[in-house]
Amino acid sequence: MNIILLGPPGAGKGTQSGRLVEQYGMRQLSTGDMLRAAVKAQTPVGIKAKAVMDRGELVSDEIVSELIDAELAAMDPATGAIFDGYPRTEMQAQMLDALLTKHGRSLDYVIELGVDEDALVERITGRFSCGNCGALYHDTANPPATPGVCDACGSTEFKRRPDDNEETVRTRMQEYRAKTAPILPGYESRGIVRRVDGMASIDEVAAAIDAILG
Numbered sequence: 164m165n166i167i168l169l170g171p172p173g174a175g176k177g178t179q180s181g182r183l184v185e186q187y188g189m190r191q192l193s194t195g196d197m198l199r200a201a202v203k204a205q206t207p208v209g210i211k212a213k214a215v216m217d218r219g220e221l222v223s224d225e226i227v228s229e230l231i232d233a234e235l236a237a238m239d240p241a242t243g244a245i246f247d248g249y250p251r252t253e254m255q256a257q258m259l260d261a262l263l264t265k266h267g268r269s270l271d272y273v274i275e276l277g278v279d280e281d282a283l284v285e286r287i288t289g290r291f292s293c294g295n296c297g298a299l300y301h302d303t304a305n306p307p308a309t310p311g312v313c314d315a316c317g318s319t320e321f322k323r324r325p326d327d328n329e330e331t332v333r334t335r336m337q338e339y340r341a342k343t344a345p346i347l348p349g350y351e352s353r354g355i356v357r358r359v360d361g362m363a364s365i366d367e368v369a370a371a372i373d374a375i376l377g
């Protein structure tokens with residue numbers, strides 16, 4: 164099973180991917196995570212991408228597609244892929260089709276998480292993660308049970324993404340509307356788009372996705 168999770172920043176793609184990985188042993192291919200790892204490791208790609216990401220703009224189609232290609236090449240063909248944050252442009256959608264063919268895969272579903280923009284800004288500016296295990300939290304929606312201590316691993320180190328400020332979030336939303344939303348009709352004509360209400364609770368969204376995946 165290979166699926167794309169599509170939706171604006173903050174729609175819950177990362178949260179749902181994490182759950183699908185645990186529940187079904189699928190593999191999350193998040194270009195955002197790959198780019199942040201490259202920035203941290205100060206690779207040539209990371210150095211080039213950092214300023215673009217900090218502005219909330221899109222990194223080049225070639226760079227992200229190469230990252231996806233390398234991950235698919237290293238994966239067991241039997242393991243399902245969740246594309247999270249990729250493709251984000253018409254060109255990336257075409258490149259993904261070519262990559263799937265190259266790696267003997269096909270696309271089962273494009274799951275679109277629908278959300279309200281003002282809620283997204285609140286979600287994103289309030290979110291943070293454990294610096295040790297990556298568990299995701301939110302200031303008001305799901306803070307750690309003991310303030311300052313990670314529920315999952317007990318670490319007391321937390322971090323926020325540098326691009327999770329209101330100004331950058333607005334740019335990321337514009338990029339989504341202008342460049343990413345237009346890839347949906349192509350998938351719609353293939354009959355593989357399924358819509359889920361991303362404003363529902365995490366568990367309700369999870370149940371809706373499970374129903375689609377069967």
Ligand SMILES: Nc1ncnc2c1ncn2[C@@H]1O[C@H](COP(=O)(O)OP(=O)(O)O)[C@@H](O)[C@H]1O
Pocket residue numbers: 171172173194195196198215216217219220221222223224227247248249250251255326335
């Ligand atoms: N497929 C992609 N194409 C171009 N840029 C990307 C892509 N994936 C991630 N990026 C870059 O990384 C940033 C963070 O992406 P991501 O982690 O998916 O966050 P979000 O969906 O919350 O905006 C984006 O704003 C963009 O600069």
